[in-house]
Amino acid sequence: MANSQAQRKCPGDVIIQVRGLSTRFGNHIVHEDLDLDLYTGEILGVVGGSGTGKSVLLRTIVGLNTPSAGHIRLFDTDLTELPAEERSRYEQRFGVLFQGGALFTSLNLVQNISVPLVEHTGLARVDAEEIARMKLALTGLPPEAALKYPAELSGGMVKRAALARALALDPEILFLDEPTAGLDPIGAADFDELIVTLSKALGLTVFLVTHDLDTLYSTCDRVAVLAQRKVLVADTLDRVAQTDDAWIQEYFHGPRGRAAIAAGTKAT
Ligand SMILES: Nc1ncnc2c1ncn2[C@@H]1O[C@H](COP(=O)(O)OP(=O)(O)OP(=O)(O)O)[C@@H](O)[C@H]1O
Numbered sequence: 001m002a003n004s005q006a007q008r009k010c011p012g013d014v015i016i017q018v019r020g021l022s023t024r025f026g027n028h029i030v031h032e033d034l035d036l037d038l039y040t041g042e043i044l045g046v047v048g049g050s051g052t053g054k055s056v057l058l059r060t061i062v063g064l065n066t067p068s069a070g071h072i073r074l075f076d077t078d079l080t081e082l083p084a085e086e087r088s089r090y091e092q093r094f095g096v097l098f099q100g101g102a103l104f105t106s107l108n109l110v111q112n113i114s115v116p117l118v119e120h121t122g123l124a125r126v127d128a129e130e131i132a133r134m135k136l137a138l139t140g141l142p143p144e145a146a147l148k149y150p151a152e153l154s155g156g157m158v159k160r161a162a163l164a165r166a167l168a169l170d171p172e173i174l175f176l177d178e179p180t181a182g183l184d185p186i187g188a189a190d191f192d193e194l195i196v197t198l199s200k201a202l203g204l205t206v207f208l209v210t211h212d213l214d215t216l217y218s219t220c221d222r223v224a225v226l227a228q229r230k231v232l233v234a235d236t237l238d239r240v241a242q243t244d245d246a247w248i249q250e251y252f253h254g255p256r257g258r259a260a261i262a263a264g265t266k267a268t
Contacts, residue, residue, distance in 0.1 A: 030229065042205060044208065115165075
């Protein structure tokens, strides 16, 4: 796959604005005075050492975790200030792919993907299932996967099904938490390509938590590095990789970083 950085468009307006965010669990402070912007149409990769609070940041932005201080604006609106019903309407404008997929184990794929459609749109089940089948096709799953249960699928198929569910309501923003974790390198590369293709085709903005350097080089327009409870830097890969910070230098210029850069360079 071609290195996407040079090909992708310039960032648009700010679609998510995080300001002065603090998150704590008891005495454990995860984020302190953290700022971050996500621009319309971009794929932002969020990286950082283990436990730096990448997943907590994602969960806080989507409203699953309450911050102890700060503001988060999505679509220019502070969702925490909205009444539940209005908030739910905004929440339908983003989709989330959680680590592990978080599919309902007792439902087959088409039923899994129909859940948000029936819940939020009031569609009849038969119509919701028709749309669900289209979403499965969009993520590259064959028609016969529709009636399979999560336990019958490979890791890559589970990720695709979870992506199909995240796309069920035609979101504007897609949140992905370690989408390639647990996939073999070929499966991971295919999934990266799918994310880029769908983001372009559907005009999605993507917030992507990852450890995977290959994913960063093949999908992301910008990268935000979490360290010391903040976003240390958020910029293009080239600029981030030049940042004078011990973790960043080791991450981008250690053996795995060099291999990912070489792979990205070869692909362009
Ligand atoms: N619900 C919770 N209650 C208490 N502590 C939590 C909770 N969720 C996360 N934490 C803690 O917050 C810190 C950040 O967790 P988080 O999962 O965001 O890290 P991460 O950067 O995504 O790590 P990794 O790369 O290993 O997945 C960790 O120390 C974690 O134990």
